[in-house]
Amino acid sequence: MKIAFVGKGGSGKTTLSSLFIRRLAAHRVPVIAVDADINQHLGAALGLDETEAAVLPAMGAHLPLIKDYLRGTNPRIASADTMIKTTPPGEGSRLLRVDEDNPVYAACARTVGLDEGTSVRLMATGPFTESDLGVACYHSKVGAVELCLNHLVDGPGEYVVVDMTAGSDSFASGMFTRFDMTFLVAEPTRKGVSVYRQYKEYARDFGICLRVVGNKVQGQDDLDFLRDEVGDDLLTTFGHSDWVRAMEKGRPPLFELLEGANHQALAALHEAADASYERRDWHRYTRQMVHFHLKNAESWGNAKTGADLAAQVDPAFVLGERLPATPQPA
Numbered sequence: 001m002k003i004a005f006v007g008k009g010g011s012g013k014t015t016l017s018s019l020f021i022r023r024l025a026a027h028r029v030p031v032i033a034v035d036a037d038i039n040q041h042l043g044a045a046l047g048l049d050e051t052e053a054a055v056l057p058a059m060g061a062h063l064p065l066i067k068d069y070l071r072g073t074n075p076r077i078a079s080a081d082t083m084i085k086t087t088p089p090g091e092g093s094r095l096l097r098v099d100e101d102n103p104v105y106a107a108c109a110r111t112v113g114l115d116e117g118t119s120v121r122l123m124a125t126g127p128f129t130e131s132d133l134g135v136a137c138y139h140s141k142v143g144a145v146e147l148c149l150n151h152l153v154d155g156p157g158e159y160v161v162v163d164m165t166a167g168s169d170s171f172a173s174g175m176f177t178r179f180d181m182t183f184l185v186a187e188p189t190r191k192g193v194s195v196y197r198q199y200k201e202y203a204r205d206f207g208i209c210l211r212v213v214g215n216k217v218q219g220q221d222d223l224d225f226l227r228d229e230v231g232d233d234l235l236t237t238f239g240h241s242d243w244v245r246a247m248e249k250g251r252p253p254l255f256e257l258l259e260g261a262n263h264q265a266l267a268a269l270h271e272a273a274d275a276s277y278e279r280r281d282w283h284r285y286t287r288q289m290v291h292f293h294l295k296n297a298e299s300w301g302n303a304k305t306g307a308d309l310a311a312q313v314d315p316a317f318v319l320g321e322r323l324p325a326t327p328q329p330a
Contacts, residue, residue, distance in 0.1 A: 007185035009166035018045035058126020059144035085143030086293035090314030174292025188222035
């Protein structure tokens with residue numbers, strides 16, 4: 001399943017996404033973790049020190065390799081230069097699987113060791129650099145993530161967990177439709193639930209499965225506030241955590257020592273995420289992919305590439321788990 005963690009800045013979405021990733025790893029679930037936030041902190045939340053986090057490869061820096069690999073032998077894509085972040089796969093495209101080795105993972109993913117021999121693959125968009133200031137937007141960075149998600153075939157019991165950029169910026173691209181479940185982390189404050197209302201409104205017409213995770217909940221009054229504001233969308237809550245405080249100091253205890261109530265909250269997330277598989281609709285997923293590709297092609301893609309990007313759409317192709325084996329490079 002593809003899972004997104006969203007929320008306003010400071011809500012704790014990176015912390016909670018890292019805890020969810022740790023739970024998946026502890027249950028020996030194949031998982032790829034993706035840091036798609038403008039502030040790159042997921043590596044540190046998973047235990048990397050500053051030096052290790054600083055040398056993570058940036059997906060954006062490997063965009064030519066990613067495009068060339070995913071294009072494969074697709075006759076509708078004349079060259080990697082004509083691919084944009086929304087380019088959909090078609091007959092002949094190479095697809096990504098969660099639990100495999102391929103040139104994209106070799107270039108962009110690094111294995112992060114966790115507790116008791118468990119590990120995850122971590123990929124990062126890359127930081128917003130000084131050379132980007134004034135000349136680029138951050139969505140040019142996350143384009144590599146969107147392209148990979150468009151070409152990803154994941155099955156039951158496999159996870160891609162993406163720590164998204166803060167606020168409602170995710171709606172500046174079609175990437176918000178790429179997930180089976182979106183967990184919105186909200187503090188029990190008016191500002192905390194404001195992003196929820198934006199997400200709920202924007203996602204309404206796209207069949208987005210959205211559940212709210214209350215964070216920094218200190219008592220019944222906080223819980224009642226969240227229930228009043230988000231209703232049945234509230235899935236579970238997290239309270240104070242000495243474990244998290246130790247982790248933020250760079251001294252994380254064993255994951256099994258996380259507070260019992262917070263372990264239970266993570267179990268609720270895991271159960272809800274697993275249940276989302278039953279609602280998966282590959283036809284809708286493909287239609288939405290094509291919808292946003294055509295919008296991007298018309299608004300800027302055709303002009304930028306000098307090509308008719310609508311011609312990249314393979315009308316007979318539907319992404320799904322029963323596709324033939326991905327063609328490998330010669």
